Structures are given as structure tokens and as C-alpha cells.
Amino acid sequence: MKAVTRAPAPLVVAATFAVVLLVLPVVGLLQRMPWSALDDVLGGEAVADAIAVSLVVSLSATGVCLVLGLPLAWILACRTFPGRSAVRALVMLPMVLPPVVGGTALLFALGRRGLVGQRLDDWFGITLPFTTAGAIVAASFVALPFFVVTVEAAMAQLDDRYTETASSLGARPWTTFVRVTLPMVRPAIVAGAALSWARALGEFGATITFAGDSPGRTRTLPIEIFVALETDPERAMALSLVLVAVSLTVLIALRGRWLGTAR
Numbered sequence: 001m002k003a004v005t006r007a008p009a010p011l012v013v014a015a016t017f018a019v020v021l022l023v024l025p026v027v028g029l030l031q032r033m034p035w036s037a038l039d040d041v042l043g044g045e046a047v048a049d050a051i052a053v054s055l056v057v058s059l060s061a062t063g064v065c066l067v068l069g070l071p072l073a074w075i076l077a078c079r080t081f082p083g084r085s086a087v088r089a090l091v092m093l094p095m096v097l098p099p100v101v102g103g104t105a106l107l108f109a110l111g112r113r114g115l116v117g118q119r120l121d122d123w124f125g126i127t128l129p130f131t132t133a134g135a136i137v138a139a140s141f142v143a144l145p146f147f148v149v150t151v152e153a154a155m156a157q158l159d160d161r162y163t164e165t166a167s168s169l170g171a172r173p174w175t176t177f178v179r180v181t182l183p184m185v186r187p188a189i190v191a192g193a194a195l196s197w198a199r200a201l202g203e204f205g206a207t208i209t210f211a212g213d214s215p216g217r218t219r220t221l222p223i224e225i226f227v228a229l230e231t232d233p234e235r236a237m238a239l240s241l242v243l244v245a246v247s248l249t250v251l252i253a254l255r256g257r258w259l260g261t262a263r
Helices: 009-032 035-042 045-078 084-096 099-110 117-124 132-156 160-168 173-184 186-201 205-210 221-231 233-253 255-259
Strands: none
Touching: 009 233, 035 233, 045 084, 045 132, 045 173, 045 186, 045 221, 045 233, 084 132, 099 117, 099 132, 099 205, 132 186, 132 205, 160 173, 173 186, 186 233, 205 221, 221 233
């Protein structure tokens, strides 16, 4: 148990201002919330469409993160190869890159005249920009790092003796991965999936830049909030409250995973 010491006054004051800076916007949102009309606001057709699109996009993006992120996390955590640091930096880039820049990059890479998008259109007739599939790609781009970083950290802490024992008993690498590695990092996989889902659910910049704003197809909850700010502030506040509640729920549930131990 850590010894209890008195905190220096300057640190307490600075920490208090930090908490105020973070909490004040939420308090302002709650103070202006049209509580009496909340059911009517959230029950509108536009809101229902935005929620449906957001669920499709965010859940699909989470599936992409699971399929692509697990192998990538394993390779980064368990294998040494030239350029691993560069690959890890590229994986984390979407976490610090302005989302609109990510959307622009996706447009130039996967757009109809893009580096890869042109071939997809010419050879397979696949067009990603301004479609639901494009929104899923944009959400996956920004959410994948959260999954990879979480799972890689867990895999890097595994004791090699377990996998070495499985190999010595004749287990093939794939069997060892499925029967030994995955069960041991299952909590991290769940945490990474939840974080990537929450990030995909709240994605705005890359989505509107790459997939546009098409009601019923690419207009997710964050885009609906942006549109509603101009015409219906009450709807914007109500939807903002929904996203705040979802984000807080995920972060509180995974607090121990972020800090390394529950407190």
C-alpha cells in the first residue's frame, strides 16, 4: 500500500483546473439539455436513420479491426523484423493525425481516381467514396490503432514458456496461436474491440471527407449532430448526450485495462 502524503498545493490547483477544463463542456451540455422533449427528439426518423447507419458502420469497422488487427498485433509483439518501429509508428499515425487529413488521404488512395481506387473501379467495378462501405473503411482507418495498441501490449507481456511448451508438445504455430495465445489475451481483445467500436462510433472527420453526408447511407450520428447544429440545436444536444454516455460507459468499463490494473 502506498504511503499517504500531502499533495503540494500547486499540483492540487493545477489538477483542479484540468478537471474543470474537462468537465465544464459536459456540464454545459447537461445544463442546456431539453430533458422534457428528449424522447420526441430522439424518436425522429432522421435520428433513427443516423443511429442505424452508425451501428452498421461501427460494428463493421470493429469486425475489420478484429480480422486485421489481431495478426498485426501478434507480429508487432512477438516477432522481430527490419522496420518494425516504422510499422508501429504507421499503425499509431491515425491516432494523432487530424481525421480530415486521414479522410483526404483515403480519398487520394481509394477514390475513383486514386492510387488503388482507380484499379478497383476499372477492374472490379468497386467504388468506395460516398458509400456505406467507404464510411466503414474510414471508421476502420481511425479505429484500428486502438485495437492493435491494446492487444499488442497484452501479447508483449505473455510468458514465452507457454508457447514454447505447446511447440515442444508438437503443436503447430497456428494451433499454438488459437489454443494458447488467444485465450490468454482474450480480455485485451475484448477491451480493444470495445475501444475501437467506440472510436468508430464517434468518427466524423475522415467519414465526412471520404464518405460524404448521405442520409441513410453515410450520415452517422456525429455527422447528424453537425447538421443539426444549424437547424435543430435540441437534436444536436440530445445526440451529443448519447455519444457522451456511450464513451463514458466504455472508458469506465475499461479503466483497469487503460491503467494496467483496476483501482
